[in-house]
Amino acid sequence: MRVPLLDLRPQHEALREELRAALDRVLSTQRFVLGEEGRALESEIARYSNAKHAVGCASGTDALLLAFMALGVGAGDEVITTPFSFFATASGISRTGARPVFADIEPRTYNIDPAKLEAAITERTRALLPVHLYGQCADMDAIKKIAARHNLIVVEDAAQAIGAEDKGRRAGSMGRVGCFSFYPTKNLGAAGDAGLLTTDDDELAARLRRLRVHGGETEYLHREVGINSRLDELQAAVLRVKLPHLDGWSNARRERAETYSLLLTNAKLPFDLRVPFIRKRARHIFHQYVVRVAAGLRDPLMEHLKRHGVGTKVYYPVPLHLQECFRPLGYKEGDFPESERAARETFALPLYPELSLEQQRYVVETIKGFQP
Numbered sequence: 001m002r003v004p005l006l007d008l009r010p011q012h013e014a015l016r017e018e019l020r021a022a023l024d025r026v027l028s029t030q031r032f033v034l035g036e037e038g039r040a041l042e043s044e045i046a047r048y049s050n051a052k053h054a055v056g057c058a059s060g061t062d063a064l065l066l067a068f069m070a071l072g073v074g075a076g077d078e079v080i081t082t083p084f085s086f087f088a089t090a091s092g093i094s095r096t097g098a099r100p101v102f103a104d105i106e107p108r109t110y111n112i113d114p115a116k117l118e119a120a121i122t123e124r125t126r127a128l129l130p131v132h133l134y135g136q137c138a139d140m141d142a143i144k145k146i147a148a149r150h151n152l153i154v155v156e157d158a159a160q161a162i163g164a165e166d167k168g169r170r171a172g173s174m175g176r177v178g179c180f181s182f183y184p185t186k187n188l189g190a191a192g193d194a195g196l197l198t199t200d201d202d203e204l205a206a207r208l209r210r211l212r213v214h215g216g217e218t219e220y221l222h223r224e225v226g227i228n229s230r231l232d233e234l235q236a237a238v239l240r241v242k243l244p245h246l247d248g249w250s251n252a253r254r255e256r257a258e259t260y261s262l263l264l265t266n267a268k269l270p271f272d273l274r275v276p277f278i279r280k281r282a283r284h285i286f287h288q289y290v291v292r293v294a295a296g297l298r299d300p301l302m303e304h305l306k307r308h309g310v311g312t313k314v315y316y317p318v319p320l321h322l323q324e325c326f327r328p329l330g331y332k333e334g335d336f337p338e339s340e341r342a343a344r345e346t347f348a349l350p351l352y353p354e355l356s357l358e359q360q361r362y363v364v365e366t367i368k369g370f371q372p
């Protein structure tokens with residue numbers, strides 16, 4: 001049996017005709033940038049994410065950059081975030097001229113630890129950037145309290161968390177602005193790159209809309225220097241076909257995650273394997289199903305799974321504070337032990353809505369067959 005880490009083809013097969021019709025609709029109009037599809041998608045996602053405004057852009061990476069540009073974060077400012085995330089979490093901060101400041105994670109959720117975050121605040125701190133890693137929200141109550149106490153802006157990196165909830169509040173609706181990605185492998189994936197921001201702030205939404213079209217209030221009149229970052233009509237049309245299915249897919253992911261956790265817990269493995277921890281009153285959308293084993297076992301176990309046709313991947317093997325490009329920030333190995341440990345001990349198992357029970361059983365049986 002083969003169990004790839006991710007297979008997007010069954011989703012496409014199910015929606016093939018609808019997707020073709022949607023693409024055809026856009027091609028017929030020959031309107032590709034900032035049209036009706038994009039506007040409709042923005043209002044549909046604003047409603048879905050319980051935010052007043054949604055502003056499309058070209059990628060999740062650009063969403064983060066645009067958020068900090070619109071908030072006026074720049075040189076001399078510090079933004080606190082997690083070192084255990086995708087690269088773009090920190091690059092958006094850097095690209096504005098601000099300094100990414102890292103704070104370590106909670107070992108159970110892999111999300112930023114509010115106490116460590118608070119300890120990292122200085123007089124230069126302007127904003128906090130929690131990431132809702134793997135589809136589970138960071139501890140937003142604690143983070144929002146800290147932000148209020150120190151008068152800081154909260155930006156959510158919700159790239160992996162569309163539809164996730166913390167005590168009934170949707171990802172992207174809890175901070176000043178939420179940043180989403182529709183990279184093809186995300187729970188809601190476009191046919192290429194696409195991203196979006198959510199906010200309840202009218203002025204911020206208007207500024208984001210300017211900044212994504214070169215900072216122009218109207219064409220050829222530029223109030224400030226923006227960028228070119230739009231969610232195009234073809235991508236919007238694809239996403240609008242998929243959005244009505246998103247809750248079904250996220251629920252299917254969660255069911256499969258629960259199945260894995262049950263099978264793995266009952267497997268009586270001869271070595272310790274930690275299944276994902278789910279916070280109380282959380283809706284975890286399981287963008288990834290990530291398990292943890294002793295560092296020395298991780299790579300041999302992944303190799304064993306690969307030999308038996310099971311795809312796995314490490315998210316993320318090198319914490320951001322140890323990336324070469326961030327060397328000027330002055331961090332070193334040992335600064336964030338929980339992030340460094342997670343980078344050595346965790347890996348993701350195959351998870352997607354169409355994954356069969358038979359495939360899941362095979363994955364767990366294969367793990368059982370591993371001789372440490």
Ligand SMILES: *Cc1c(COP(=O)(O)O)cnc(C)c1O
Pocket residue numbers: 059060061062085086088089131157159160180181182183193194195
């Ligand atoms: C995917 C992702 C991004 C970047 O999104 P792109 O659309 O790929 O640019 C940012 N942050 C996190 C946590 C992500 O997973």
